[in-house]
Amino acid sequence: MNELSQALPVTSVLIIGSGLIGASIGLGLRQCGVEVRLEDVNPDALALAQDRVSRTGGTGTPREPVEGDPDVVIVAVPPAASASVISKALGTYLNATVSDVCSTKTQLQREVEISGADMTRFVPGHPMAGREVSGPGASSADLFEGRVWALTPSPVTDTRRTAQMSSLVQQLGALVVMTTPMAHDRAVALTSHTPQVVASMVAAGLESLGDGDVLLSGQGLRDVTRLAASDPDLWTEILASNAEPVATALDGLIERLAHVRDGLRAGPSGASVVRAGLASGVSGHRRVPGKHGAAPVPYVVVSVAVADRPGELGRLFVDIADTGVNLEDVRIEHALGRPTGLVELDVDPASSATLEEGLRSAGWEVRR
Amino acid sequence: MNELSQALPVTSVLIIGSGLIGASIGLGLRQCGVEVRLEDVNPDALALAQDRVSRTGGTGTPREPVEGDPDVVIVAVPPAASASVISKALGTYLNATVSDVCSTKTQLQREVEISGADMTRFVPGHPMAGREVSGPGASSADLFEGRVWALTPSPVTDTRRTAQMSSLVQQLGALVVMTTPMAHDRAVALTSHTPQVVASMVAAGLESLGDGDVLLSGQGLRDVTRLAASDPDLWTEILASNAEPVATALDGLIERLAHVRDGLRAGPSGASVVRAGLASGVSGHRRVPGKHGAAPVPYVVVSVAVADRPGELGRLFVDIADTGVNLEDVRIEHALGRPTGLVELDVDPASSATLEEGLRSAGWEVRR
Missing domain, CATH: 3.30.70.260 (ACT domain)
Known part of the structure; x- marks a missing residue:
């Protein structure tokens, strides 16, 4: 990336929120020789995360914690608290680049902007490394190794700060995907949130089956419904944070399903409709990233x-x-x-x- | 099963259709010491299947091919030809039990009944052992080992003949699920055909995503869309053979998806609707058969x-x-x-x- 040559240097990073993601970022950056400071409203979580990070040997020159403003602040608090913590960080550290780790971007960026914060220093991010577990105890320096990390700068974001975050994220082993907040939210609606709703709703349809009849199922059903075991409370919150893009994606899905259904009810004359629907599924499936992000090949x-x-x-x-x-x-x-x-x-x-x-x-x- | 004590004995089986399924049944039964005869309209397929079956050693007493009527006829021809071949077999072998291997049952049984054939000797079946490949070259004596094999006798089917087929199928290592044609078709609509349509339609929604944005996806998307790579021609035919049950299942799915979508658009007041939908998915997912048909447990x-x-x-x-x-x-x-x-x-x-x-x-x- 050409822009990296213009990236601002990073000596010290402040991570606000020391749960799984925050502590893992801390561990990873510390291994790269970056000075890391952690904050958390929960003193126990903070102590545990600090202990893990301090015991991590850096490959660069070890640095004593220095006073003064950090070069970068990464906000890794729960989604509901993110906008206010980001705005406060932008107001407190007047020379720092501020980023975050929220899984949806549009609404968050709007809230930060409305707060009057300096948007030129805000480089929103979304590391796609969700886990079934949480808390600093599960943190790992290579949690982001090979994972996608989306950055969604706004039109006013200083490009040198975007390059700075991009460089930092790549030091953690992640693959940077640069996109806009709306394109990001639309993408995760299609690739993550809609699949979750679909898996749950297909599984919900099985409740009415008899005990013997439910045995008439194979690997395909297990694949399609695997996500349906997810926690309803957590996912209600996630879906709410991206409500309109998910609703729009569901509109499209419902329309396609209804089209196939009508084709089936039309008898032989509807076969071409059904076949065209299935064929568009084959085309779409080719776009699902394969191993190492390569185009899928027929195995x-x-x-x-x-x-x-x-x-x-x-x-x-x-x-x-x-x-x-x-x-x-x-x-x-x-x-x-x-x-x-x-x-x-x-x-x-x-x-x-x-x-x-x-x-x-x-x-x-x-x-x- | 008590009824097995009343099962008619089986000495010889005629298999009409020597593709993957027919040849595999032949290989499996031959290993059990049953005399097997094969028929096929394609002389090459027949020769290959006969060669494979004849080279299979039985664990029972080897028998020379005998002339005369078989005890059981299994029709394993393509779905479109099944009804007429079944009716003809019932009319030709007047003492034989006749079964089939079609993946949907209601329409087929109606067609056989309309032909005026003797329904007391027809024990329809559906071995759930689909493969990506076809033809006798891929056949295997243990293709049905541990697989579900549905039997859908009609109210007039002679129970001794149902018991006879049940015993035969269990000799092949399969797990018999006894159900009705309509319950069978409704079950496979929910557990097999709807997941296929859903996988295809979720994948179809990805066609509009940008190259970078499509990277914002994880294992969940790969699981949900895996089936979308299936052959559209084959699946158009399969869906058409179960059109109304699949359309009805899609009605239900569309209704549930729309309910969640409306909940998302309703804002905070819709959260309980979204949560209830996801919770019903958790309940339904518990019904998906786990390992060895056991109830799924949280791993x-x-x-x-x-x-x-x-x-x-x-x-x-x-x-x-x-x-x-x-x-x-x-x-x-x-x-x-x-x-x-x-x-x-x-x-x-x-x-x-x-x-x-x-x-x-x-x-x-x-x-x-």
Whole structure:
């Protein structure tokens, strides 16, 4: 990135909020030799986070905590408190770049702007590294390694400060995606929030099924409904923070579903409508990021029958390693009522024959 | 099952249609010592299937092919041809039980009934063992091992013949689910056909996203849209064969989605509506069959960072085996733009500490 040459240097960072995300940012930056200060309204969380960060050895020159203003302030407090804490930080540290970690951006940026804060120094961010757990005890210096970290500067944001945050985020191992607040919120509505609602609503439809009939389901249902186990309270809050973009995405989804439904009810004359809908799904699916953010490629699935006891998977993966073939993905499909499962291995089409032959000669039952 | 004591014996089975399913049934029954005859309109497919079946050693007494009527006829031809082939088989083999393998049942049974065939000898079936591949070359004697095989007898079906098919299907290792044609079709509409349509329509919504914005997605999107890569032609045919039950299931889904959308647009007063929708998803998700058909239990997810090179997964699974902990499920979550991935291990909550400690002491970076 050319703009990096103009990035402001970063010697010290203040992190307000020392939960999982804040403490992990602290650990990661400390490892890069950046001086880190933490704040938290909860003294116990703060003590735990400070202890973890102080015990992290930096690869750069260790620095004693210095007094004075930080170069960058990262606000990692709960969404409801973010706007006021950001505005206050911009008013307190008059030379600092201020960023945040909220998962939706439009409304937050509007609230900060309304507060009259200096928007030229505000570089909003969203690290996409959610976890099932929270708190500084779960923090990790490489939580952001290989994760996307969106930055959504406003038109008035100082580009040198945007470059500064971009550089800092990349030091944490994250992949920077630069976008606008509205494009960000529309994207997460489509890629994260709508899938959650859909998974929940498909699962809700199963409540009426008989006990035997619900057995008539396979891996596809498990994939589609996996997210439905998420915490309703947490997700009610997340969806509310992005209400209109999610509602708009649901409008579009409902329209597409109704179109297919009407095609099905139209009988043979509706087949072309159904087929066109499914074909647009194939096109859209090609846009889902594959491994390492690469465009998805068609993998070959090699299935192996595996007994359900400790050690079998280990034996299988050792034999896979012996073939020298790299796996793109792995799924375990459990067999109903039987002590066996199918392990599905996604591999490059060019490698599948090598893998199959290697596993067969090692005694595995391989299916394609 | 008590009724099994009254099941008619099976010495010989005629399988009409020697594709993947027909040939696999032939291989499996032959291994059980049942005399198997195959038919197919395609002489090449028939020759290949016959060759594979004849080379399969039975565990029972080998039998020479005998002339005369089979005890059971299983029709495994494409859906469009099934009704007429079933009716003809019922008319040709006047003492035989006739079954089929079609994935939807109501319309088929109506068509057979309208043909005037003897419905007392028709025991419709649906083995749930779909594959990405087809043809007798991919057949396997244990294709049905641990799979659900639905039987949907009509009220007039002779119960001894239903018991006979149930016994035969269990010899193939399948789990029999006895239900009615309409309950079957409604169940697969909810558990298989609707998830396919939903996956396709969620994926279709991604077509409009910018290249950078589409990166703002995670494992949830990949799970929900995995089915969207399916063949549109094949699925247009499958959906058409169950059009009204799928349309009705989509009606319900659309209604639930619209309810959540309206809740989102209602602002704070709509939060309870959104929360109730998500909570009903949690209830429905509990009904999704878990491992081995057991009720799903809440697993703990243990995440391990793994470098993306051959052998790493093998080393990991060997170390997992050394802990003695059995895995409930495994997922690989790839990190964008980085040569590392997270392996997510689902384990019994009681075993998670043992697993974590064991892996940490083996040098793995474990996250919870």
